[in-house]
Amino acid sequence: MRKFSLGKLALPVYSVLALVFLLTPIAYTILFSFNDSTRSNTVWEGFTLRHWAQVCNRQDVCDAVTNSIVIGIISTIFATILGTALAIALVRYSFRARSLVSLSLFLPMATPEVVLGAGLAGLFFNAGVGAGMVTIIIAHVMFCLSFVVVTVKARVQTLDPTLEEAGADLYANPRQVFRKITLPLLMPGIISAALLSFALSFDDFIITYFNSGSVSTFPKYIYVAAARGVPAEANVIASAVFILAIVIVLATQIRGAIKRAKLAKS
Amino acid sequence: MATSNAFAGADLELIDIRKDFPGFTALDDMDLHIPAGQFFALLGPSGCGKTTTLRIVAGLETPTQGQVMLGGKDITAAKPHERPINTVFQSYALFPHMTVLDNVAFGLRQRKVADAQKLAVDALNLVELGHLADRRPQQLSGGQQQRVALARALVNRPSLLLLDEPLGALDLKLRRQMQIELKAIQLEVGLTFLHVTHDQEEAMDMADIVAVMNKGRIEQMGAPEVLYDRPKTVFVSKFLGQSNLFVGDIVEKNASSVSIEVGGNKITVDKKRAEKHTGKIAIGVRPEKADFHEKKPKLGADHIVIGPGEIIDIRFTGVSNQYLIDIPNVGEITVFAQNIGKSPEVALGAQVYVSWKVEHSYGLADLPSGIEEA
Numbered sequence: 015m016r017k018f019s020l021g022k023l024a025l026p027v028y029s030v031l032a033l034v035f036l037l038t039p040i041a042y043t044i045l046f047s048f049n050d051s052t053r054s055n056t057v058w059e060g061f062t063l064r065h066w067a068q069v070c071n072r073q074d075v076c077d078a079v080t081n082s083i084v085i086g087i088i089s090t091i092f093a094t095i096l097g098t099a100l101a102i103a104l105v106r107y108s109f110r111a112r113s114l115v116s117l118s119l120f121l122p123m124a125t126p127e128v129v130l131g132a133g134l135a136g137l138f139f140n141a142g143v144g145a146g147m148v149t150i151i152i153a154h155v156m157f158c159l160s161f162v163v164v165t166v167k168a169r170v171q172t173l174d175p176t177l178e179e180a181g182a183d184l185y186a187n188p189r190q191v192f193r194k195i196t197l198p199l200l201m202p203g204i205i206s207a208a209l210l211s212f213a214l215s216f217d218d219f220i221i222t223y224f225n226s227g228s229v230s231t232f233p234k235y236i237y238v239a240a241a242r243g244v245p246a247e248a249n250v251i252a253s254a255v256f257i258l259a260i261v262i263v264l265a266t267q268i269r270g271a272i273k274r275a276k277l278a279k280s
Numbered sequence: 281m282a283t284s285n286a287f288a289g290a291d292l293e294l295i296d297i298r299k300d301f302p303g304f305t306a307l308d309d310m311d312l313h314i315p316a317g318q319f320f321a322l323l324g325p326s327g328c329g330k331t332t333t334l335r336i337v338a339g340l341e342t343p344t345q346g347q348v349m350l351g352g353k354d355i356t357a358a359k360p361h362e363r364p365i366n367t368v369f370q371s372y373a374l375f376p377h378m379t380v381l382d383n384v385a386f387g388l389r390q391r392k393v394a395d396a397q398k399l400a401v402d403a404l405n406l407v408e409l410g411h412l413a414d415r416r417p418q419q420l421s422g423g424q425q426q427r428v429a430l431a432r433a434l435v436n437r438p439s440l441l442l443l444d445e446p447l448g449a450l451d452l453k454l455r456r457q458m459q460i461e462l463k464a465i466q467l468e469v470g471l472t473f474l475h476v477t478h479d480q481e482e483a484m485d486m487a488d489i490v491a492v493m494n495k496g497r498i499e500q501m502g503a504p505e506v507l508y509d510r511p512k513t514v515f516v517s518k519f520l521g522q523s524n525l526f527v528g529d530i531v532e533k534n535a536s537s538v539s540i541e542v543g544g545n546k547i548t549v550d551k552k553r554a555e556k557h558t559g560k561i562a563i564g565v566r567p568e569k570a571d572f573h574e575k576k577p578k579l580g581a582d583h584i585v586i587g588p589g590e591i592i593d594i595r596f597t598g599v600s601n602q603y604l605i606d607i608p609n610v611g612e613i614t615v616f617a618q619n620i621g622k623s624p625e626v627a628l629g630a631q632v633y634v635s636w637k638v639e640h641s642y643g644l645a646d647l648p649s650g651i652e653e654a
Contacts, residue, residue, distance in 0.1 A: 174371070174373065176369055176371055176373040177373050177375060177376075179338075179340050179360070179369070179373065180367070180369055180373035180374075180375070181375075181386075182339075182340070182359070182360035182361050183338060183340075183360050183361075183365075183366055183367045184361075184366065184386050184387035184390060184432070184436070185361045185387050185390035185391050185436075186361055186386075186390050187359070187361050190390065194386075195375060198377045199376070199377055277416075277418075277419060
């Protein structure tokens with residue numbers, strides 16, 4: 015019996031390498047949020063919590079993040095409401111242009127972002143709409159919508175229509191059926207769609223760049239700042255977003271595990 | 281809600297109902313009257329229109345034509361939530377995001393009934409599930425879910441309760457137990473029940489009146505005993521239990537009976553038990569009404585004797601033996617003999633005669649498919 019096997023070793027080594035490859039940039043970003051730097055944040059100059067404690071010392075960083083959050087929330091609300099309605103319509107009702115609507119919803123996902131961004135910019139210019147918050151939000155709603163429809167549609171397809179019939183049978187009018195039965199049962203899908211929308215909006219650079227005018231968003235700020243050195247405050251915000259995302263994922267996983275354990279017990 | 285609920289149940293009347301779906305007609309000129317307080321079963325194979333009928337009564341489907349009357353009121357145009365009717369769905373359709381108790385209380389809360397909570401608890405206790413009130417439906421077994429669905433419908437004291445094959449998903453033992461419970465609850469609360477099923481035993485066992493449906497029409501309706509004893513069509517005679525059918529031209533006719541000739545045998549039916557008295561007719565007899573004999577029996581004119589034929593199959597089912605006898609020029613006949621030591625002990629291949637009383641024959645209105653009217 016051989017004690018050493020290359021095959022047995024290959025998988026763990028490969029896995030570790032892959033993880034290192036994936037996690038290095040993130041680790042670098044987090045690490046340099048603690049760098050005691052003043053202007054350029056490229057060389058390690060010692061540990062500090064200064065940037066975390068006074069993140070808004072750099073007003074321009076904070077303004078850009080605030081803009082991104084505002085844009086993300088508003089775009090998410092619009093995209094989620096519109097997308098949920100569309101998803102229900104596409105699954106539950108047959109209407110003349112159904113397949114056409116399905117196809118056109120898929121197009122923004124398939125079209126290169128540069129083309130979408132430039133196209134929209136031209137459209138806004140011709141329509142005489144000045145680039146700013148409004149144009150960014152319109153653009154974000156447009157590309158988030160497709161993802162919301164895809165996500166919620168999957169949920170609607172698994173929803174047993176008999177449940178809604180049972181609601182109607184038990185004296186609920188159509189509005190009450192929607193509010194008390196349909197909506198709560200679709201909620202997991204709607205929440206995933208909203209989170210996805212927010213992440214896409216918060217993260218978007220290309221389309222935003224074409225349609226933002228003088229408004230700065232977080233990704234746009236980083237892009238502009240990269241030329242002359244990204245301040246450590248940007249690293250702080252990037253790290254915070256990353257940690258928040260991890261916390262959300264962990265929380266949902268733990269909640270799911272507790273729920274399953276409870277179900278298994280009783 | 282719009283209509284107040286009657287405690288005693290209301291009578292349901294379907295008048296000239298027709299339902300067309302794209303490409304086919306599910307129901308055709310259907311008339312039905314269910315008196316208040318009755319347990320009524322719609323029995324038929326899948327695709328016969330029984331579920332469509334139920335959905336029209338519940339308001340989940342709109343009839344193409346015709347009227348639905350409940351307690352003398354026209355409810356054809358009423359929406360499902362406006363009808364004092366509740367349904368136990370085939371899949372139970374319990375709301376997975378609510379507790380068992382909230383499921384049961386749903387209808388009461390919708391109608392803003394005072395004490396919804398207490399009434400729901402009482403209803404759960406009636407089906408002996410009070411201790412599971414805080415569970416989610418998906419944590420319950422099939423039988424428990426079925427009882428929750430029943431409680432959720434019953435707690436509203438509807439004028440009419442619809443049951444859409446609610447026992448279909450249960451295993452045999454649980455099914456028997458549920459049948460008994462369901463019947464007991466119906467007697468206790470005195471509601472009108474409309475039960476849709478494809479299980480003939482279930483229908484005969486539980487219902488006061490059974491309507492046998494086929495191809496969007498009611499073929500025959502009546503008390504289970506009457507339907508079984510005197511089926512009027514080939515479909516009913518075959519769907520409800522088993523039947524031996526003989527087809528032949530009428531060769532003899534007197535004041536009280538008609539006889540046909542089949543392969544040299546004379547088969548007689550009382551005129552009052554026959555739907556048709558002329559031409560070619562089908563006469564049937566139930567397998568358990570027939571006997572077989574090793575020697576040609578000497579029986580009077582009140583008996584029919586045919587044969588001899590060969591026993592080609594014997595099946596032991598516990599309480600009875602099922603014999604398949606092939607009589608030349610007549611066909612295969614099934615005879616059930618109770619295992620009480622009265623039937624002759626015969627082996628496969630034995631030659632036997634088959635007999636039954638004339639009063640057990642029934643004459644049908646139609647002929648088996650594939651046989652032309654001469």
